[in-house]
Amino acid sequence: MTKNNKSDVIVIGSGHNGLIVANYLAKAGLKVLIMERRLEAGGGLSTEEITVSGFLHNLHSYFHDTINIMPAYADLPFEEFNARYYRPPVQMGTILPDGRALCMYDSREKTIESIARFSEKDAKKWQEVCDNYEEFIGTVVIPALYSAPAPPSEQVLVLEGSPEGMEWLRIMRMSPEEVCDEFFENDVVKAMVLHQLAIPRGVLPDYTGLGAIVPLIICQVEHSQIALSGSHMPAHAMWRALIRAGGDTKSLAHVSKILIKDGAAIGVELESGEQYFAPTIVSGIDLKQTFLKLVGREHLDKTLVEKIEKFRLDEFSVFGVHLALREAPQFEVQKGYEDVNQAFRLNIGFDSPADFTDVVADIRRGRLPEKLALIASVPTLFDPSQAPEGFHTALIWQLVPRKIKGANWEDVDQEYMHLCIEKWRAYAPNLTEKNIIKAVTQTPVDIANRIINMDEGGVFMGRMVLAQMEGFRPVPECAQFRTPIKGLYLCGSCMHPGGGMIGGPGVIAADVIGDDLKIDKWWEVSDY
């Protein structure tokens, strides 16, 4: 408990990365205080009853793909404090207009069987990619997600020594789309892989230099899991762990200024005017707010300010539809394709790479995509506790531009919502008006209003392009989690390895701060 306004560490923002860094440092004996603008902790770990009381809706992160590789989940007492995860056996399903379906399972054999029904050749290739890359990804790629980014030259040095490494470098230089085209012949197979780029990874198919994501998806070193009782539950667990470890959070505490003395951060000031002091300040919020709003230009080098202003927001946002339902939507499927009705992640309307090209083209023109390629899920199939007994919830995500040229979101959201629902209904006839108790939208504007560091609804807090990744995220001067302001660190999604429930920035920040404060690290530092 913080009885006065002095702590060892103040963390700005209680998103999952803020909670992670706070827990590591509190357990190391430091007095840690988190300042959270909202009532609920967790940032994107947000589960709210926005349709009807008793129906839980996960408004932000939902597909938690990295829990099984996240050091923080192993180090911190998540489960001790009641976080629980479930990995649905049918990880993903693409439903096709003719009632066939392609599924990805938690079992490679079954996935390959499913692919073989579309292309024997691709099924073989799938196995081959796994044989070639699985170990490499597990031992080299994953640890790199949880370590401060190495200099570009060092990365190449590690890889160029071996033929596999050289091949990896070659694939890396391509775009995910190009790699899919090289690997596979069947459009449905390609689409199944590309469907997993934007959510949860923030990447679009033509992002050159990120081709290596394709083998990462295929090898399934990451497991797509659902947080039982809602995505917000892990936030409760981390919050309780922090309180027990002697840390504290102050909710409804909107930081308006980082206090700076002689070039060093010494505390924060809240909108209420209250001041809290600590020699170490860790910002879990976005780059622009941290420096341009809270620190202030007057404390920053001109060229750094320019770089920060140039930092590019996500290229796309997400239009969400949240449904309170009487029964779960059931696809009409051909015999033998029933598994798709048990799939965790649903792909509705995205049958070939060309479909994505159309969606992305509209997004880049600032238009509402005409083509509906939905990312959907029915959480209550895997966790009945997210709705009143016997009822269901469902979510729809459609990729959209952050802003629509010549229109306001509040003017178009209802019509677009109905189009999204009709699209699903075309495959699942029981998704009738009668079945829907209530449907509510979350537009990019709603996202930005709820969680203000998701600027303009950019949920990854900075475009996930090569020029803004690793040692270049968010800007080289801050990529090692320290900043030009002494005592000020970053731990948010604007850092390597980026946005989503990865828990990378939090653990790396804890490592870096641990070094600087020379604390006795009780955890094992990830190192590749």
Next chain:
Amino acid sequence: MKDEYDGIILGGGHNGLICGGYLARAGLNILVVERHLEIGGGLDSHEGTRSGFWHNVHSNNHRGVCDLKWYKDLELDSMGQEYIRLPISVAMLTKDHKAILWYANEPERTAASIGRFSKKDEKAFLETNKKYAGLAEDVFAKEQYSPPVPFEEKKAILEKSEAGRQYLEWQSLSINDAVCKIFENDVVRGMICFLSVIRGFETDSPGLGFVVPAAIAAGVNTQMSKGSTHKLGHSLHKMITLSGADLIDGSAVKEILMEEGRAAGVVLRDGRVFKAKKFVVSSLNPTQTFLDMVGEENLESEFAQKVKNFKYSDTTPLFTLLLALNQRLYWKAAKYDPDVNDAWYLIAGLDGFKDIDNLYEDCAARRLPRALQLLGAQPAQHDPTQAPPGKCTAFWWQIAPGNLSKEEGGPDRWDEIREDFTERCVQHLSHYAENLTPDNIVEQFGQTPIDIERHLPNMVGGDIQVGELSENQILDKRPFPECSQYRTPVKGLYLCGASCHPGGNITGAPGYNAAAVVCRDLGMDPWWDPPEARDHWESLGNGVERKK
């Protein structure tokens, strides 16, 4: 988390958390199991679909909470909890835009406001306020925070003191009769009576008459939780976490584990099993606790029948209109009395006793109310943190049965009429407000009584009191005589929810009272100091009448 605890608490509403907090701080290993993702039960607030507007969908006014023993014992102030006290508790707006105001702790001003309707009632209010201070503080208030004393014993003690004799005299009446005995004016009668209705009392039931002089004498210490109602849930969450108790949220209890006729733990719906070495305390309702979780096979048939006969109220379920507003509402009645614009609760649609009779008739027939009597407030008017700068929130409650009769379309009809009934409430309200215009409404939505039950299944049919507060289900008869001391016929099983004395609302009393009983049954001395009404009443009898 462990496999075995000293005690397990079912339900993380405020009563369960308070009970758990006291027992954990007594050094016991405690596990609290809450079905919902967010603990707090009725301490529930949602951010609307429009961000920045916080809607308190259940409890709002936490009367006198900061002055309660549990609030101090459990150090909720140091958990970051803050309260805002509201000087004007209620303004009743009449159809012709007059108003009666009830000031929190200024009986003279309240009386003066009543006086504008009836000079006689002004005098009656002041007399009652002075005459029954003892009844209110020494008898009624003490009775809330102590296990109920069996009636015959209580009668014998109370007859020895003036305040006690007053209490017994009024107890024989119904609230309706008590109100009519004190006041003559129909509007005044309607208001005083409706405040008891909204507190969940069955005003036509005998045996509750003492509520009226007690309410008039005690005043109404209206308070709201700063930052939304659910903030108190957070403070209790922090309290329970620091107390060392473990918490399982987001998982419902499927059954209470029985071993050799004793409650020995719980099995959760998700399959997890937790053992309880010493006790299980349920804050759920008797139907859930005994029939769903203990199981009829473990109960005496006579007791099981009593559980089946436990009556849930059709006069406490609420339909709630929730508003996000560009600008706070102003009231036409402010021309009559400007204080109306500063009041907390407002009543719109009640002009006399007859309206309550009609409402009770509709509830008894389990049909939609033919007329509306909305009671509500604008939380963000008094706590700007609950809405974006300059904007406001409002909630309006309409008593309406959740379990509509078959002829009326049954409970499911509520889903169909949600939007229409919401609009009906808005239209009704616009008669009283200066500025309830479409362009002032950012968002409006309705929570039906059935939504309440879906969210909090212990509130059957939306009964927010979790069991009718009528002569046969209050005090030493709540929920049944054999459970009225928070113990049950099932060994090792206790109750601590709103189905116990003194009932629902954010009082913490059932949890507070149960904690002391459990503690003593374990042969431990409570570390806090739980008052015994019995002893206090005896001292009154020994001539220690309060000085006024």
